[in-house]
Amino acid sequence: MPPGDVADKLQDEVIKLLYNDLSHPPATLIGKKYAWRSADGSGNNIADPDLGKAGSTYSRSVQQSHPLSPNELPDPGLIFDTLLKRDGFQNHPAGLSSLMFSFAALVIHSVFRTSHRDVNINETSSYCDLAPLYGHDQASQDRVRMRDGRGLLYPDVFAEDRLLLLPPAVCVLLVLFSRNHNYIAKKIFDINERGTYQDISKLSGAALAAQEEDLFQTARLVNCGWFGTVIFSDYVSCILGLVRLGSNWSLNPFGEMRNLDHSEFERGRGNACSVEFNCLYRWHATTSKEDEQWTQAMIEKIFPGKPLDTLTASDFAVGAKDAMAMLPDIHHWTFGNLQRQEDGSFKDEDLANMLKNSTEHPAGAFRARGTPECMRLHETMGINQNRQWGVCNLNDFRRYLGLKPFTTFLEWNSDPEIANAAEKLYGNIEYLELYVGLQAEEAKPVVDGAGLCPGYTISRAILSDAIALTRGDRYFTHDYTPFNLTAWGFADCQRQPDALGFGSALGRLFLRTMPEQFTPNSTYAFFPLMTPAAMEVFLKDIKQLDKYDMKRPTARASGQVTKDYAQVGNIIKDSKFIAHYQARARLVVPGKGFFSAPEDRSEQQRVLGALAGTSEATAELTKFFFEKTQELIRSNSFNLSGSKTRSVNLVRDVLKAVPIHWVADISGIQIKSSPSAHGDFTAVELYSMIGEIYSYIFLDVEPAKLMVLQERVQNHVKVLSQCIENGLGFSSNRLSISGIFSLFYRAKKPEEHAVVKQLHKLGYQSSREQANTILAIMVGAVELSVAFTNMVDLYLDSPNEDDIRKLALTGDKEGTASSNQTADGLAIQKDGRVFLDILAAGRNAQVFPEPETVNARRDQSGKKYIISDGISRCLGEDITIQIMSQVLRGVFAIKDLQRAPGNSGILYRFKDHDRPELNYAYLDEQKFISPWPTSLAVVYTGDA
């Protein structure tokens, strides 16, 4: 283009565009100093580190345009008595529970802590950083931290003393976040994503302090992520009334957005709370009847015998200070008359009871004359504070938000008595103060989009505030990354829209921190911010009532664990103990299935006999596994540049795939080579479906995820059963039972095989029964992949290659006693749960000398090994061992096969202490904890 005006303009536009691509100045910097939240909230905006820091002055958003001189304004006490004082209780119209406002109180205490010495000062940071838990400055944070190198908080401890002046449910919620912090810190340590954490007994001095800081700060980021997630799931869902509609939609204010000129729409630039928002959040009218009584009692305790209307702000400051001075040390704080246990924690049952009560108690409606009389002092203090801050009037605030100002008092509140009284007090609508104007404005009716139902002005403004608080926070935006939070932590604190309760995060928190106190589909856990009575009506309307347990849940007895060889062995054989998987299987597998006949194991024995009951059948089976292993190694290997070395991800592409190809083969399911290819499923898809069925039936899935998994598994079972019936021709009856293995034994006519004859003899008539049997074999097959992986990993660096075929398997099981029992000295109540640690029992040195040493020639006579359910039950011990030997032979036949260098050659796994039934846990693709191994690469030069 020739030089000139046009070329210059074009160049200018290109430069603007390129400049706008990036933030100026940069929004964040690298390194731990910037990745972690400071105790006082400073450094959120790296260019203006004091913005929103604890101890700063409040901001003011709106310019005052009318004189509101305290000398001329009505007396705050008179205003309270005329416009705010409760005249009878009205339930919240949209069914919000008292707990909704306990959570709201937690939110506001995260961002407001007005100094009693200088009302202009906010003693806490302007960020949703869970300051009530972690403290508003370094000194208060130091009081709650154990600092022993594990990044933990003291059990059930939190930092904010002012919460002790609020009804106990607020403190209970905070205790759950305190527990969540410790859960997260322990998990991050166990997973040890970067391999840097060490047992604290091996650390001291600076190394111990560094690990402590790393774990504490990372766990705090994840826990704050949880707090944000609860706000944008349960809380916003109630505010917008989405919970009534069964919608799991929510705002997502954090993401990157571009303006029309491609410049970045601002985020993560910090926040400083304003006095207008402090005023807006005084939601005291919503106090439930029960919390009103509690507050009344608290006021009487602090100011014994003093009439309410004589109390002043300085009385409050002195009273609150005295009350705080009488508190014991932070580890012994208590609330609601709860007793701490010896280890400092509260009893789960006590905490859960308070939450359940609070869920049952209806909140009060927002309205004029709705605030309990016992809160007179809180309100008059609030009105006076607003006057000291010089806030604008209600109409200025509305203009600022783009709302039409009120022209008359009747327009503001159509109740003539309220409007008249306000007019008499203020004279002119332009003099109506923000505080009273907001709190006594006519409430919004329950319409679509309205759940909180305060006055319209509040309902419009709180959303702006929620977005400012969260989108403005660098730790919720630019620095909200899997690197800073760890991959697991980042996944753990995300909103899960498909979670029960229309994406409830509180349900997950309740079931995680008090696992025995709620049923896995309890309305008390998944809709705790709504009363169960209201929820019943809404769930009925949207036809989802049958999905939820509406009863108030009672506590389940906590389980016992036994590692004792004799106890484990006896309980496993005892029919009075029922494994939970039978009940689970019945919920997902229709009809009389393989899993639902525990008392009649002979049937399974017969099927297994059919599967490999003859030497011919066994030969076919073992041939398949050997050949498929080799074939998959070959087809999934790739060459390294310029060398003959080949590499393959043995776990992902071979060991997990082999059993899947086998079950596909026997069931007639066609494996697709890619998602778009012809066939039923890819091996990965089929593995994932079968893996979920297995997890649901056999494993202790996280209770909060159980119901969602159940629904998915019911669907998988339906789809797979149909596939099996189609694949084997059952549905049209074109193939008889002999078709089951026709694809497997392609070389011969099916009728010639012992397996087919045997199945005929078993008398399987209906296609459903046949499909269930095949499905049971399929489900057991995923466990094979774990066994293959463990074996290969064990032998890869070991000289015992020849011994491979002789190793056996173990597993774990949880049982419930059907009546009071004693098993080898272990007393178990009726319905009590006992976890049988078969792995530990199998390492009993008296039964198996040198149990930790690999010795495939160990005497196996006398059937000493304890075999539980799962693979060995589905397939039988003998078949399992034969299959395993063939897969290992297929791998180790490659002479120079060895681990790939570095991390690629390491089987990444860890011990999950909350999942005792898993020998090892892994992180899946989404970085959730999974029972299935993910990756181990090997290299070799020989021909596979």
Ligand code: HEM
């Ligand atoms: C029965 C329940 C409640 C009681 C007993 C209560 C009590 C109090 C008290 C004593 C104060 C003065 C605190 C101080 O200056 O140290 C206060 C302030 C405040 N309350 Fe409540 N409150 C309750 C519920 C709520 C709820 C549900 C909300 C709204 C979500 C709320 C919002 C506020 C706000 C924004 C302040 C000002 C905080 C500050 O500036 O530091 N309160 N409340």
